[in-house]
Amino acid sequence: MAGKPCTVSFDFHVGNGTGEEMRMRSALKDILIVLAAAVTLGTTTARAGDSAADAIAKAEGDLAAAVSAGAVWRLVDKSSGSSAVGIDKLLKTAKKKLEDGDGSEALRIASRVSWAAQAGITQATAQKDAVPFY
Numbered sequence: 580m581a582g583k584p585c586t587v588s589f590d591f592h593v594g595n596g597t598g599e600e601m602r603m604r605s606a607l608k609d610i611l612i613v614l615a616a617a618v619t620l621g622t623t624t625a626r627a628g629d630s631a632a633d634a635i636a637k638a639e640g641d642l643a644a645a646v647s648a649g650a651v652w653r654l655v656d657k658s659s660g661s662s663a664v665g666i667d668k669l670l671k672t673a674k675k676k677l678e679d680g681d682g683s684e685a686l687r688i689a690s691r692v693s694w695a696a697q698a699g700i701t702q703a704t705a706q707k708d709a710v711p712f713y
Contacts, residue, residue, distance in 0.1 A: 634689035641696035650699030
């Protein structure tokens with residue numbers, strides 16, 4: 580049956596559900612937010628034609644937004660050795676690489692900083708109403 584469209588639908592019931600239903604609804608919402616963020620992040624990383632300076636400028640803006648959201652991640656990157664460092668330190672590394680003439684490495688690091696900043700903001704947004712569950 581090639582050529583026939585496939586239809587997917589979701590049925591959400593609105594109302595005062597049980598506690599378990601509310602937790603499931605909240606979990607589904609969190610999953611959808613993370614999936615949307617993954618798609619967005621996958622399409623907004625630095626392109627091959629972008630210059631390292633442009634990527635660093637974008638990473639600076641993303642980092643500032645992550646700082647204001649209280650969502651600064653730490654990453655393990657080959658440029659920092661085997662320990663996790665804050666993305667603010669990775670951004671400094673990217674700037675140093677650019678000054679030293681290693682534009683491709685600066686672009687790679689700046690792209691990771693942008694990705695981590697955006698992912699941190701998405702995580703903070705998705706979990707802003709999180710409460711312990713016992």
